[in-house]
Amino acid sequence: MRGIEFRVGRTGRVTPLVWLNPVVLEGRRISRVSLGSLERWESLDVRPGDQVAITLAGLTIPQLSEVVWHTQERSPLSPPPPQRYHLLSCFELTVGCESQLLARLTYLGEQLGMQGIGEGTWQALMEAGVVTQLLDWLDVEPRQLQQAYGIGEATATSLTEQFQVARSQPFSAWLRSVGRAAGE
Known part of the structure; x- marks a missing residue:
């Protein structure tokens, strides 16, 4: 390992x-x-x-x-405390919330039908500080998107179009995308 x-x-x-x-x-x-x-x-x-x-x-x-x-040298590991994370945690980028916010954005994008926007795109937008909360992408401008690694003018335009498609999704899709737990 x-x-x-x-x-x-x-x-x-x-x-x-x-x-x-x-x-x-x-x-x-x-x-x-x-x-x-x-x-x-x-x-x-x-x-x-x-x-x-x-x-x-x-x-x-x-x-x-x-x-x-088992190796003789046992490296100490500190997993995140499970009691810190739940259905209502990590809707914004704070220390320790990177993974959960990324998973939330990825799921949201899938549920709202955003084509070509996956985990890698959300990760780049988070790293660039363009998206730091679950719904930041609703107000982002194409020039802001271009601040993220690998996003040029054409990709920014495509992303903006997909964000517009997501905005037009029915309320039921929005509910599924932001609040539904697995298996419900």
Whole structure:
């Protein structure tokens, strides 16, 4: 294992993601595996440097099946406290909220039918300080969009058009995009 990243999803769930030295299984290059929950991470007690066994569930989804060997040097890890994150946390970019806000924006874009606007675009807009709250994109001008890495005039125009499409979505789509929890 190369490392562990703790991601906070849009509903506030903290998920450990294990980064691997790339391996090939069934012709697929695998470089990361989700552990699914903090509880599973704690029970496995995996740390960078450990050797793990990876399998493919259903021949498609990589999963960590077991820890083969724990490294002698146990790196301390501090996962985000799960009680800090929930359905009503992280609607703006503050310390510790980057991952959840990014997940919220990505989901919002999908639910409102924004074509060609995915996680990478939202990440660039957040890093440039153009979008720092869930609904900042509603008031952004094309010239502001161009401040983000990789967004030129043509892309800014396209993004602006997609934002207009999103504005015209029905109220039910807006409700789904900002407030609905997974599985509801």
